[in-house]
Amino acid sequence: MDCEVVIVGGGPVGLFLAAELGQRGISVEVFDAKPGTSTHPAANANSARTMEHFRRIGISAAVRSLGLPCDYAPDVAYFTSIAGHELARLNQPSSQAAVEWAKAHAFTWATPEPPHRCSQLYVEPVLLEAARRHANCRVHFSSKVLDFTQNAEGVTATVEMDAMVDRAAQTRTVTARYLIGCDGPRSFVRKSLGLSYAGVAGEKREFMGGQMDAVYFYAPDIYRVCPHAPAWQYWTFGAKQRALVIAVDGEGHFIMNVQTREGESLDEADVTQRIAEAIGADIPFEVKSSSRWTAGFALVAEKFSVGRVFLAGDSAHLFTPTGGLGYNTGIEDAANLAWKLEAMVKGVAGDALGASYEAERRPAALRNTSFARGFADSIGNVHLPAVAHEAGASGDAARAAVGDYLKFHATAEFVIPGVHLGTRYETSPLLVAEAGAATPDTANLYVPCARPGHRAPHVWLADGSSLYDRFGPGFTLLCIAEADVDIESHGAVRNAAAMLPGLTVVRVAEAAVADLYQAAFVLIRPDQHVAWRGSVLGDEFVAAVLRTLGHRPGETALLPTQACPSAA
Known part of the structure; x- marks a missing residue:
């Protein structure tokens, strides 16, 4: 080979x-x-x-x-145009503040690594x-x-x-x-x-449903003409077009996505006009590259x-x-x-x-x-009333009403710890599902869960470090309860170590970990999903090791072992 x-x-x-x-x-x-x-x-x-x-x-x-620069807040904001009216904004922490922000918001973002734009x-x-x-x-x-x-x-x-x-x-x-x-x-x-x-293929929407052009351009003057705080994503709802403009480096490079209309093919002049409409001000810019893609696929x-x-x-x-x-x-x-x-x-x-x-x-x-x-439907089918582009009290009221919805949508699409952290493999052939109902699998709420198949819950330990940093690069046997047991030399663990690549034994005796994991011993896969949890390192643990490696019952056997007493 x-x-x-x-x-x-x-x-x-x-x-x-x-x-x-x-x-x-x-x-x-x-x-x-x-x-x-x-x-x-x-x-x-x-x-x-x-x-x-x-x-x-x-x-x-x-x-x-x-x-983006370390102090640049990667907000998601919605406008009539970048130089025009701001409709709504979702504030997000800068990269230099993100980890401390995640610690403060651990009840929703239970992770050592919050999202990074x-x-x-x-x-x-x-x-x-x-x-x-x-x-x-x-x-x-x-x-x-x-x-x-x-x-x-x-x-x-x-x-x-x-x-x-x-x-x-x-x-x-x-x-x-x-x-x-x-x-x-x-x-x-x-x-x-x-x-x-x-x-689903070729789903049509007012935006994010059809042929899209992605244009990479340089326009540092955007920060000069925009009367609002900088953002990471600028969603614009103009009278003639919609666009999504994303700040790439916070220093003037942007990528703009616009949807072409039925039968339309943009040439260089069209692209220039589209960028100008999204900005809403007459400033110089340099187009660096472009690509074409299609939205509306699942x-x-x-x-x-x-x-x-x-x-x-x-x-x-x-x-x-x-x-x-x-x-x-x-x-x-x-x-x-x-x-x-x-x-x-x-x-x-x-x-x-x-x-x-x-x-x-x-x-x-x-x-x-x-x-x-669902996110594409929520933003792609929004229609601004014509009055939202007018000056005066009627325009202000229309923009405020649209802004209320966009604030709701921004949270629904971008505050999604449940999507990020909630993937679970409860029906996997590599495990035996536990009895009872799992935690809900919803976009905007993540409920930590140590059932087999779920992502191993993260905990900030008493010394300020992440539990994840205690895990090994291969499999980890997490020993939670305090016990006078020589885990490494126990027969079941020695045999497991011979089969599980890079098995690391980790002892953590902290109440926060015990409360989340609800077991004395937890076997965690290299991808940080729970393979098994239990109170005794006995036959059930041996069977879990074999099953996790894809062995069917009776296909392979470890050496006989004596059960380890409960560590509770």
């Missing part, structure tokens, strides 16, 4: 997966047809869950330092550096996968390497144990597997894997970007898949582990596309 995993696509999902696999000692080669990382802004919001995963691989601080433009180079930090991880740009085949032993890909204008490309054959398609909505990998998307692939080939990110699901869920769902795909690939490569996985990826992540994709679709 040339490597253990081939990744097709070097966008944020592919690079994150490569970085995590590299950290786990898995050899990886990434191939992307682009000449390098993105040069056009996209994916401008990193969810709390994405930032938690970045924390796990050691890059969250670097990412949080990028994007930063474009993929800046995140991708950090991910690339994180991947290349590992000698076993090689990333190739200007390299296109032309074909691949698979059998019971592995995957063989044909790659056109270093395809440059000034020289002929070279063709290379690469063999690996597994191949992952992270190659976007037009995925060559998905199409080669004969898989299709299913769901699509999920019919399958997420075939044999040794898996799909992640946009190749597996396609979102309308309201709520910023597409890229962030892809990062969660990669986090879910990485530890499973490690177990499969290292030979400790049972037959069910590979299939569990689809069983866990496809329902999560359906959940998140549904949330995104």
